[in-house]
Amino acid sequence: MTTERERLTALARRIRTHTLRMVHKARASHVGSCFSMTDLLAVLYGAVLRVDPARPEWEDRDRFLLSKGHGAAAIYATLAECGFFPAERLDTYCQDGTALAGHITHYGIPGVEASSGSLGHGLSCACGMALAGKADARPYRVFCLLSDGECDEGSVWEAALFAPHRRLDNLVAVVDYNKIQSFGTVKEVLDLHPFADKWRAFGWAVREVDGHDVDATLAALRAVPFEAGKPSCVLAHTVKGKGVRFMEDKLEWHYRSPDAGQLASAVAEVGCGA
């Protein structure tokens, strides 16, 4: 019998495989950013989010917002794997005249709650959705996935102040803390340490997890809200480019696109060559 961990790990492998093929075909960047959050997406969409691909606009669905919009390839792959649209559509990623933009876009793509791409927008929008859910006494939760570099934006901290003040315990911020941003390490560019303490000080209930440990991530995301009356923050320690050794923890894979040889070896490594 397949365990939940095996099921979610297999889902993550398929997401990584799609992502590699998409960025290779499109000669697109951000594969490293996709891979640090792939296991988070697999856990969220595979076991946590109450969503229904047959009814993407279902009123009581959980909302998921990808605030680090440059991870678009991985979220499109996830949505396709979960049945929101046919996987063949992934071949159109970044192609002329198609909808699947390099930064996540909602228009014409079932399952995408909101477009982003400019950083620091998602958490505010998620706050508004959570506030509406509270006002209307709806059961849905709102999950927002942020990058670490994104937390340089002041707007993130405006939202971080707002959510605890409004007691939005139906809101979950998941931070993909891969320690690398655009021009170097987070420590070098604009240090976020002590990152968890910052969220706590703003009034969030925080749990730190290894974002590639499927069991640990699942346990944390299933335990929300961590405290009644407080928004939850899952600070996921991750590795940029996770899953492909030559990409792991490498700044350059924020930008580079795998060539044919790199694609073959990477696909072999993520283990879903079919």
Add this chain to the structure above:
Amino acid sequence: MRTTFVETLCDVAARDERVWLLTADLGYSVLEPFRDRFPGRYVNVGVAEQNMIGVAAGLARCGKVVFVYSIANFPTFRCLEQIRVDVCYHECDVKVVSVGGGFAYGAQGYTHHGIEDLAILRTLPGMTVVAPGDPVETRLATHALAARPGPCYLRLGKAKEPVVHTSEPAFTIGEALVARPGRDLTLISTGGMLKETMTVAERLHETGVEARVLSMHTVKPLDMAAVLRAARETGGIITVEEHSVTGGLGSAVADVLATMGARPGFFRKYGVPDEVYHRVGSQEYMRVGLAGDLFEIVLPYVRRRRAA
């Protein structure tokens, strides 16, 4: 205008429970009637305009019609990208309301001069841009914007603006109101310049010149037909706005004239020159100091016309 706005919004909210009001901690002694009547649909987000727009967009994505309120440039420029991405990209029912358009806060300094907002907001796709000319138009515009789907911008004056419309006009977004008929020239006014424009038209009348006055409360979508009629039927056009001469009503009207090949007898933009002004003063002082005396500016065109 701001009091009229809030009273009207209360009326709208009483009939439509989707209507919310957000403020970035401004509106003291103005917004309380809404807060007290609809506490569950009123949020003071604190001094955080970027978050205010994002929260508004999130609410709107869940079926709400959200008015956001602040003064001068704070609900527009401070959070312009949130308006572009969170609101316009998603075609959200978010209505951005700015109090203190133009020089309503003239003495408060450059930070509080709202004189580029029309230009910037009208470039955003799908954005309706409205600047009512008096409290009557403010009431009608508030009703109209609440009922209009998609992103909207409402530029208001502040307090104690004179009533211009003595009877209720037939107000439609995107249709200019003929505030005064005339054929010798047309003065096209937007926002709080309407009263001053009407006064100038009255003074012209005393010299035997009949100026048509259009209240162009909607800067986008602009009433092209009214502009072309003015070019065709009257001697020339002067646009009047408490706003930079770059990109606002004057530019929008010039666009129409140029692209439609219309040739008015003359065309002049009355507005604020493209410079940072370091002196402060009352609204009237700032208007005349920067844009000049409207009557004095109009007069040479009238004289030249007579001589011709």
